[in-house]
Amino acid sequence: MAKRLLFTTALLVPALMQAQTSPKLGKQSFGKTSDGTEVFLYTLHNAKGMEVKITNYGGTIAQIKVPDRNGKFDDVVLGFDNLDGYTQKANTAYFGATIGRYGNRLARGTFTLDGHTYHVPTKDGANSLHGGLKGFDKRTWEAKDVSAKGAPALELHYLSRDGEEGYPGNLNVTVRFSLGEKDDLRIDYMATTDKDTVLNLTNHSYFNLAGAGSDTVLNHKLMLAADRFTPVDSTLIPTGVLQSVAGTPFDFRKSTEIGARINDNNEQLKLGKGYDHNFVLNRSGESLALAAKVEEPKSGRVLEVLTTQPGVQFYTGNFLTGSIHGIGGVYAFRSALCLETQHFPDSPNHPQFPSTVLHPGQQFRSTTIYRFSIE
Numbered sequence: 555m556a557k558r559l560l561f562t563t564a565l566l567v568p569a570l571m572q573a574q575t576s577p578k579l580g581k582q583s584f585g586k587t588s589d590g591t592e593v594f595l596y597t598l599h600n601a602k603g604m605e606v607k608i609t610n611y612g613g614t615i616a617q618i619k620v621p622d623r624n625g626k627f628d629d630v631v632l633g634f635d636n637l638d639g640y641t642q643k644a645n646t647a648y649f650g651a652t653i654g655r656y657g658n659r660l661a662r663g664t665f666t667l668d669g670h671t672y673h674v675p676t677k678d679g680a681n682s683l684h685g686g687l688k689g690f691d692k693r694t695w696e697a698k699d700v701s702a703k704g705a706p707a708l709e710l711h712y713l714s715r716d717g718e719e720g721y722p723g724n725l726n727v728t729v730r731f732s733l734g735e736k737d738d739l740r741i742d743y744m745a746t747t748d749k750d751t752v753l754n755l756t757n758h759s760y761f762n763l764a765g766a767g768s769d770t771v772l773n774h775k776l777m778l779a780a781d782r783f784t785p786v787d788s789t790l791i792p793t794g795v796l797q798s799v800a801g802t803p804f805d806f807r808k809s810t811e812i813g814a815r816i817n818d819n820n821e822q823l824k825l826g827k828g829y830d831h832n833f834v835l836n837r838s839g840e841s842l843a844l845a846a847k848v849e850e851p852k853s854g855r856v857l858e859v860l861t862t863q864p865g866v867q868f869y870t871g872n873f874l875t876g877s878i879h880g881i882g883g884v885y886a887f888r889s890a891l892c893l894e895t896q897h898f899p900d901s902p903n904h905p906q907f908p909s910t911v912l913h914p915g916q917q918f919r920s921t922t923i924y925r926f927s928i929e
């Protein structure tokens with residue numbers, strides 16, 4: 555018996571060591587786009603069992619599986635298990651996608667750069683939203699396994715050509731997803747251009763820490779490291795004012811239940827049909843800083859968002875109506891929340907906002923980390 559145990563252990567130990575040191579990046583077909591291009595679903599695992607699935611269609615995070623306080627793993631982002639889910643007309647939600655060239659809205663799809671006025675396609679009423687009619691979320695990205703020792707990583711690359719969706723300059727964009735042992739998913743964005751252009755890249759994951767498909771996120775508690783936010787007009791374009799959150803339902807400086815004030819008689823909440831606003835992060839410089847912390851009391855799951863970006867769009871899934879079925883079932887009104895780290899919406903039309911202009915010879919870089927834990 556003892557001998558057998560010794561033998562089994564001798565076999566197991568090297569296997570375990572191997573599992574801990576070698577990163578794992580799985581790859582499987584995810585179907586073909588309408589032009590016949592095959593796209594893939596990549597799986598990043600860490601040694602603790604966390605799993606992230608990403609497709610190179612749209613640079614999209616399709617699943618994130620993390621444990622609850624009893625060790626039960628659930629998928630905590632809204633998504634689909636097939637490509638058709640992402641390409642169907644009914645899906646206007648941008649689940650998990652990489653957003654660009656310009657994330658969020660540009661008023662009337664217009665901006666002026668170097669004295670030239672550019673017009674980009676509008677779609678959200680009179681405004682442009684999330685990069686136009688065929689933004690980065692609907693493009694096929696080149697994928698490369700860049701896993702290093704102990705850290706599975708996927709690098710996606712896309713060349714957005716001069717004039718694509720009306721934007722100037724050939725823009726080379728690289729987005730690298732890497733999964734750490736602290737249950738941290740790190741996203742590094744890099745971009746260069748050959749002409750002056752505007753750029754606002756983000757990831758549009760929808761989180762529900764109780765598990766995708768659970769009812770609302772109104773019981774989640776949220777902390778946002780923001781003294782100010784950017785109020786909007788009736789078309790959700792920032793008015794240009796940086797308003798203090800003090801004494802308003804936008805004050806999340808102390809962790810507060812998302813549902814506590816969402817139905818208050820507040821003009822900004824009415825315009826957004828809930829929270830759909832950019833928060834101005836309290837930060838100095840461009841180093842990584844904690845932007846948000848979300849806690850779900852029943853599962854004990856916690857999500858911390860760290861970023862180098864100046865803003866975060868906090869959106870409570872107010873446009874979800876229950877018409878979309880995904881892996882987690884029906885995605886109902888306010889059944890998820892987004893924390894889109896970004897520059898402020900419509901920045902090119904607000905010279906007082908941090909600049910979103912990228913010049914040739916410059917390298918754009920930004921990083922966001924989604925870190926999961928249990929309390």
Ligand code: GLA
Pocket residue numbers: 646647648658683790830831867869873892894
């Ligand atoms: C962003 C916008 C929202 C909505 C979603 C996508 O968060 O601010 O108004 O358009 O994307 O549905």
